[in-house]
Amino acid sequence: MEAFQWQQARSPGEAAALVTQTMAEAMLTLQNTPIAQQAILVKAGGVDMLDLMKEGLVNPLRLVDISRLAELQGISRGSDGGLRIGALTTLAQIAAHPGLRQSHAALAQAAAMAASPQIRNRATLGGNLLQRPRCWYLRSAAHHCLRKGGGHCFAFTGDNRYHAVFANHGCAIVHPSTPATALLAYHAQVELLHPQGQRRQVSLEDFFVLPEADMHRENILAPGEILTAVWLPPQMQTNRSIYFQVAEREAFDWPLAAVAVVVDLDAAGLCREASIVLGAAAPAPWRARQAEALLTGAIIHGETAEAAGEAALAGATPLAQNAYKLPLLATLVRRAVLAAAALPRDPRP
Structure with a gap:
């Protein structure tokens, strides 16, 4: 780990100013290179940041700590009845929030299943969404893979047990965030703060970047931008x-x-709209659009739930060692559809 400066931000505006200042200084000497873009990094819980620094994937000149910014914490209701979750809200707080557990049960459940109790009490929602992939070739100093600017993806001929079964051409990472899977199912948006002070909201689906669009990044966060909140x-x-x-x-x-x-669902069990998102299946949370279309306008029962599970696998391209994920995903979709409709689970194993 290289030496770096540490600075505690007292407001989002101050954090943005520090980012702007440091990046300007770095650009003078390093030009617009990946090293210059990593000259300053923003941290909150720091769960993944310290790993990245130890592994040599990032070597910032300065870290700006935003963990004490109260305005980026907590869950509040917007004027339209939606919810705003501050980026510094911990996964433990999301899992325990009574309002979320009632109105957005899938998100509370996903947060409760992430990592361990110790990490959930430290890890923030923003940091969880922005964490880098856990592919062991990306994290290995001995492998200069495509995502690090190398010549090829080692996962295709190496150990790919845990890699992607969708959109895995070129790079086979899977997105590591469990809350992201639920957030996308709710059509969530992320709120971003630019170093110059402008704010923008982007749908979570448009926020994530697939390898076919850009091999070297997982999201559209611009250099110096800060993820400040998620809107539901x-x-x-x-x-x-x-x-x-x-x-x-x-x-x-x-x-x-x-x-x-x-x-x-209406009173008769007719599905008026469905959103089905697969996790640990692709470089970004993966919408099962054919399964969604199959359920929309249909009565949910065992047969339609099973058909949705099969439809969710459309377009899958499993690798040599991860085809086992396909029956897992199909079964999870079938059981989740039945559970969401409050129907008895199919007794088959």
Whole structure:
């Protein structure tokens, strides 16, 4: 780990000013290079940041600590009835929030299943969304992979047990955030603060970047921008949601497969709208659009839930060692659809 300066920000504006100042100084000597763009990094919980620094993936000249900024913490209701979750809100706070557990159950469940109790009490929602992939080739100093500017993705001919089964051409990472899977199912937006002070809101679906669009980044966060909040649209009384995942261990582990389902049902069980998102399946949370279309306008029962599970696999391109994810994902979708509709789970294993 290289030496670096540490500065505590007292406001988002001050953090933005420090970012602007340091980046301007770095550009004078380093030009517009990846090193210059990493000259200053913003941290909150620091769970992934310290790992990245130890692994040599980032070597900032200065770290700006925003962990004490009260305006970026907590959960509040907007004028439209939606919810604003500050980027510094911890996963433990999200998992325990009574309002979220009622209106956005899948998000509370996903946060409760992330990492371990110790990490959930430290890790923030913003940091969780921005964490780098956990691909061991990306994290290895001995492998100069595509995402680090190398010549090829080692996962294709190496150990790809935990890698992507969708959109895995060129780079086979999976997105490591469990809350992101649920947030995308709710059509969430992220609020971003530019170093010059401008704010913008971007849909979470547009925020993430697939390798085919840009091999070297996982999101559209501009150099120096700060993720300040996540916005959730208001939910109707007829909306129901759930999050399921399968992991090798119950705690302190990333899922092998995950799914978040949000459905809008009428009294007869007709699905007016469905949102199905797969986690641990692609370089970004992956919308199962064919499964969504199959459920929309249909009565949910065992057969339609099973058909949705099969439809969710459309377009999958598993690698040599991760085809086991496909039946896991299909089963999770089927069970989640039935659970969201409050129907008995299919008794098959």
